[in-house]
Amino acid sequence: MYSVAINAGTSDSGAAYFFVKLNSPDCEFNVMVSELELERLRSVGDAxxxxxxxxxAGKCxxxxxxxxxxxxxxxxxxxxDDEAWxxxxxxxEALVNELLQEIARARANWPQ
Structure with a gap:
């Protein structure tokens, strides 16, 4: 089963970040994204x-x-880059819907 979770936190330098955790049956993949990058991820379904x-969007x-x-x-x-990865x-691709739901949840819970 695949899943996604997003948690708010701070980077080592103290900057606000979101931690995107992607899970598959065989691995966990973690990407740290800024608030601006999190918003960019809303368009991933069309990319x-x-x-x-x-x-x-993000660093891993x-x-x-x-x-x-x-x-x-x-x-x-x-x-x-996206060619020399x-x-x-x-x-x-169905995981994109879950990603979008998690982005909305993370944004709603983000302290302003």
């Missing part, structure tokens, strides 16, 4: 990698994360 439309393992959907899959590529997380 097609083959059309070079990935959404740059010290590298940038690039999000896209293609052929029924949500994909997060981690590396210097080093690590990938892939899940059914």
């Amino acid at each position: 097609r990698w083959l059309a070079r439309q990935s959404v740059a 393992l010290g590298s940038s994360a690039f999000w896209s959907c293609q052929d029924g899959r949500l994909t997060v590529l981690v590396g210097p 080093e690590v990938c997380f892939s899940a059914p």
Whole structure:
């Protein structure tokens, strides 16, 4: 089963961040995103990698994360860009709906 959770917190430098946790049956994938990047993720369902439309949002393992959907899959590529990536997380595209619900929940609970 795939799932997503988003928790608010702070980075090592004290900046406000959201921690996006993507789970699959075999692994957990964590991406730290800023408030602005979290808003950018709302468009991930329309981001097609083959059309070079990935959404740059967050950091994982010290590298940038690039999000896209293609052929029924949500994909997060981690590396210097969305073509020279080093690590990938892939899940059914249906996880995007859960991601959007979690973004709305996280935003509603974010202290202003």
